[in-house]
Amino acid sequence: xxxxxxxxxxxxxxxxxxxxLTITFEAAFDGITVGLESVVEGxxxxxxxxxxxxFMILLGLLAWKLSSKGIALFTIIGxxxxxxxxxxxxxxxxxxxxxxAVFLSVIIGVPIGIWASQSKRVKQxxxxxxDIMQTMPAFVYLIPAIFFFNIGVVPGVxxxxxxxxxxxIRLTILGIQQxxxxxxxATEAFGSTTSQRLLKVQLPLAMPTIMAxxxxxxxxxxxxxxxxxxxxxxxxxxxxxxAVTQIQIGKGFEAGLAIVVIAIIxxxxxxxxxxxxQGGN
Amino acid sequence: xxxxxxxxxVKSVTKIFGKQPKKALQLLKEGSPKGEIxxxxxSTVGVNQASFDVxxxxxxxxxxxxxxxxxxxxxxxxxxxDPTVGEVWIDGKEITKMKKDELKNVRRKNISMVFQKFxxxxxxxxxxxTEYGLEVQGIGKEERxxxxxxxxxxxxxxxxxxxxxxxxxxxxxxxxxxxxxxxNDTDILLMDEAFSALDPLIRKDMQDELLxxxxxxxxxxxxITHDLxxxxxxxxxxxxxxxxxxxQIGSPEEILMNPSNxxxxxFVEDVDLSKVLTAGHVMKRAETVQIDKGPRVALQMMKDxxxxxxxxxxxxxxxxxxxxxxxxxxxxxxxxxxxEIVDRDVKKVASGTLLTNLFDKVSTATIPVAxxxxxxxxxxxxKGAVIGALAxxxxxxNDLERVNNQVPISQSDKGGV
Numbered sequence: 001x002x003x004x005x006x007x008x009x010x011x012x013x014x015x016x017x018x019x020x021l022t023i024t025f026e027a028a029f030d031g032i033t034v035g036l037e038s039v040v041e042g043x044x045x046x047x048x049x050x051x052x053x054x055f056m057i058l059l060g061l062l063a064w065k066l067s068s069k070g071i072a073l074f075t076i077i078g079x080x081x082x083x084x085x086x087x088x089x090x091x092x093x094x095x096x097x098x099x100x101a102v103f104l105s106v107i108i109g110v111p112i113g114i115w116a117s118q119s120k121r122v123k124q125x126x127x128x129x130x131d132i133m134q135t136m137p138a139f140v141y142l143i144p145a146i147f148f149f150n151i152g153v154v155p156g157v158x159x160x161x162x163x164x165x166x167x168x169i170r171l172t173i174l175g176i177q178q179x180x181x182x183x184x185x186a187t188e189a190f191g192s193t194t195s196q197r198l199l200k201v202q203l204p205l206a207m208p209t210i211m212a213x214x215x216x217x218x219x220x221x222x223x224x225x226x227x228x229x230x231x232x233x234x235x236x237x238x239x240x241x242x243a244v245t246q247i248q249i250g251k252g253f254e255a256g257l258a259i260v261v262i263a264i265i266x267x268x269x270x271x272x273x274x275x276x277x278q279g280g281n
Numbered sequence: 282x283x284x285x286x287x288x289x290x291v292k293s294v295t296k297i298f299g300k301q302p303k304k305a306l307q308l309l310k311e312g313s314p315k316g317e318i319x320x321x322x323x324s325t326v327g328v329n330q331a332s333f334d335v336x337x338x339x340x341x342x343x344x345x346x347x348x349x350x351x352x353x354x355x356x357x358x359x360x361x362x363d364p365t366v367g368e369v370w371i372d373g374k375e376i377t378k379m380k381k382d383e384l385k386n387v388r389r390k391n392i393s394m395v396f397q398k399f400x401x402x403x404x405x406x407x408x409x410x411t412e413y414g415l416e417v418q419g420i421g422k423e424e425r426x427x428x429x430x431x432x433x434x435x436x437x438x439x440x441x442x443x444x445x446x447x448x449x450x451x452x453x454x455x456x457x458x459x460x461x462x463x464x465n466d467t468d469i470l471l472m473d474e475a476f477s478a479l480d481p482l483i484r485k486d487m488q489d490e491l492l493x494x495x496x497x498x499x500x501x502x503x504x505i506t507h508d509l510x511x512x513x514x515x516x517x518x519x520x521x522x523x524x525x526x527x528x529q530i531g532s533p534e535e536i537l538m539n540p541s542n543x544x545x546x547x548f549v550e551d552v553d554l555s556k557v558l559t560a561g562h563v564m565k566r567a568e569t570v571q572i573d574k575g576p577r578v579a580l581q582m583m584k585d586x587x588x589x590x591x592x593x594x595x596x597x598x599x600x601x602x603x604x605x606x607x608x609x610x611x612x613x614x615x616x617x618x619x620x621e622i623v624d625r626d627v628k629k630v631a632s633g634t635l636l637t638n639l640f641d642k643v644s645t646a647t648i649p650v651a652x653x654x655x656x657x658x659x660x661x662x663x664k665g666a667v668i669g670a671l672a673x674x675x676x677x678x679n680d681l682e683r684v685n686n687q688v689p690i691s692q693s694d695k696g697g698v
Contacts, residue, residue: 186400190414191388
């Protein structure tokens with residue numbers, strides 16, 4: 001079998017392609033690096049300015065408004081615990097990284113999802129790319145990310161964006177296509193334009209599904225923080241990573257617990273954003 | 282219906298679903314049946330060369346079983362489905378040739394639609410749903426609220442404007458659908474199985490309300506249904522569809538009494554005629570005597586006709602009462618006038634009364650029941666004719682329009698009695 005067909009030099013191709021990208025788009029990559037770095041650092045500094053107790057109360061109130069009293073209580077107790085364990089600063093760094101990554105996922109992912117929902121061909125192209133993004137092991141694109149964006153928080157953000165974007169795109173497509181055909185027909189019958197149909201009918205009706213996608217993106221973004229720390233991203237992930245490499249089981253557990261607390265808070269808060277607005281059920 | 286102004290005209294509209302519409306069209310022209318075309322081309326014939334005119338102000342019902350192409354046909358009228366070939370004209374403008382923008386305007390200003398499954402926007406309140414058609418036209422908030430509230434009032438949904446569709450029953454949801462269509466104030470209303478998803482009792486209520494609304498609005502309504510009773514109840518004219526073809530177009534009476542082929546005949550054979558035919562359909566010519574004549578004249582007439590009583594009318598054919606032979610005889614002896622002996626206690630029905638609602642009166646009457654319009658005598662109901670009509674006997678059914686235009690025969694026509 002081997003003699004019938006020589007091995008395809010895919011590795012060589014990819015190497016050469018990455019080299020070419022690195023050289024050709026150096027300026028662009030540098031710009032992105034500087035930009036993202038300052039966004040994440042600015043966010044960390046900004047969040048750091050808020051006194052920890054005020055931050056807890058604000059997040060608690062948000063949880064109360066969007067979810068329930070129980071979640072609000074959990075939020076405050078969870079944050080107190082993180083503060084008590086001494087992970088406040090890393091927690092803010094993680095939050096900044098995840099929020100930046102998810103924000104990028106959403107502002108790139110939702111429009112792509114809308115576009116793919118309107119055109120069969122776009123959807124046909126987008127779907128396999130999403131499959132690659134979700135199944136290709138993160139380490140594989142982490143290495144070229146270092147080439148493009150140096151070591152630090154930026155390759156971490158980029159890797160998180162790549163990994164966390166697919167659910168937002170997929171569920172945006174699904175949400176829009178799930179709008180019943182008879183409702184679409186009715187909007188057509190009353191002479192809506194394409195954008196009126198999209199803005200007044202499809203997007204509002206798809207919103208719970210899109211929000212579920214964004215919620216999934218947040219969760220996936222959080223699951224990337226340890227991997228991101230391997231390329232130098234600071235935060236709770238770095239603490240876990242350090243503990244693992246130094247076999248400090250207890251420390252690793254503490255930092256891991258802090259990640260879990262943040263994950264639950266973000267999940268419960270974002271879970272209800274889309275659903276709350278569907279009044280009168 | 283008086284001035285038969287054609288509002289909407291459909292000219293041999295054909296819709297073929299599938300990949301080889303041209304080949305299928307060719308086969309269709311050669312007269313191949315639907316099944317064969319499907320086998321040869323993989324295409325389905327949805328609508329097969331449908332042609333009809335709809336007059337301004339009428340309710341035109343398109344009726345057929347599921348799969349007969351009626352829903353496809355109605356969607357070609359506002360081009361929710363583009364016909365493969367054929368023309369649709371509205372107010373002398375060809376819809377089928379219009380560009381996207383023109384079509385959008387027609388949908389906004391000329392045609393609105395009510396859907397079988399309501400198709401309301403679940404994230405909007407009743408008021409916001411009703412406003413939708415106005416909103417996409419860019420009409421200001423105040424004005425569209427005013428118009429939407431007016432439409433909601435028409436369908437009896439005042440006070441529900443801030444509810445969400447899910448909080449309403451099916452019947453009320455469809456009222457919202459109707460209000461949404463009415464708010465646009467279009468001349469043409471397409472109703473696609475609008476009441477089919479409702480309970481039978483609610484459906485009947487909605488039919489009645491639609492008829493009541495229609496009597497004041499005079500819209501041109503194209504109503505799709507699979508329910509013959511519904512078609513007969515609300516349709517001014519009915520088009521019957523089968524396998525994508527229109528097999529017969531006519532008034533409810535024409536469809537019932539003169540089915541154009543076996544299919545229509547089978548369709549209508551189970552219809553309860555008593556709920557379709559009216560007193561006007563089965564009444565016989567009334568023999569009358571003018572109230573100012575003498576009792577001798579009345580007596581002579583009854584003798585000639587071999588009857589024991591006769592209806593008395595004035596010069597304007599207004600029904601006064603009954604003259605009985607015995608009374609007339611006494612009057613002749615005593616020298617009384619007909620005015621003095623007329624029996625004013627008359628059993629009468631309006632000519633539009635359905636047979637089902639007059640059985641009681643007819644069966645208990647000792648003399649034929651009088652049929653009146655605005656108290657003017659139109660004819661009489663003879664038991665035999667009523668029963669004959671129920672049995673589907675064409676000979677006893679009047680052509681209603683001719684009857685209405687004809688002056689009832691009075692005694693002066695009888696040639697100097």
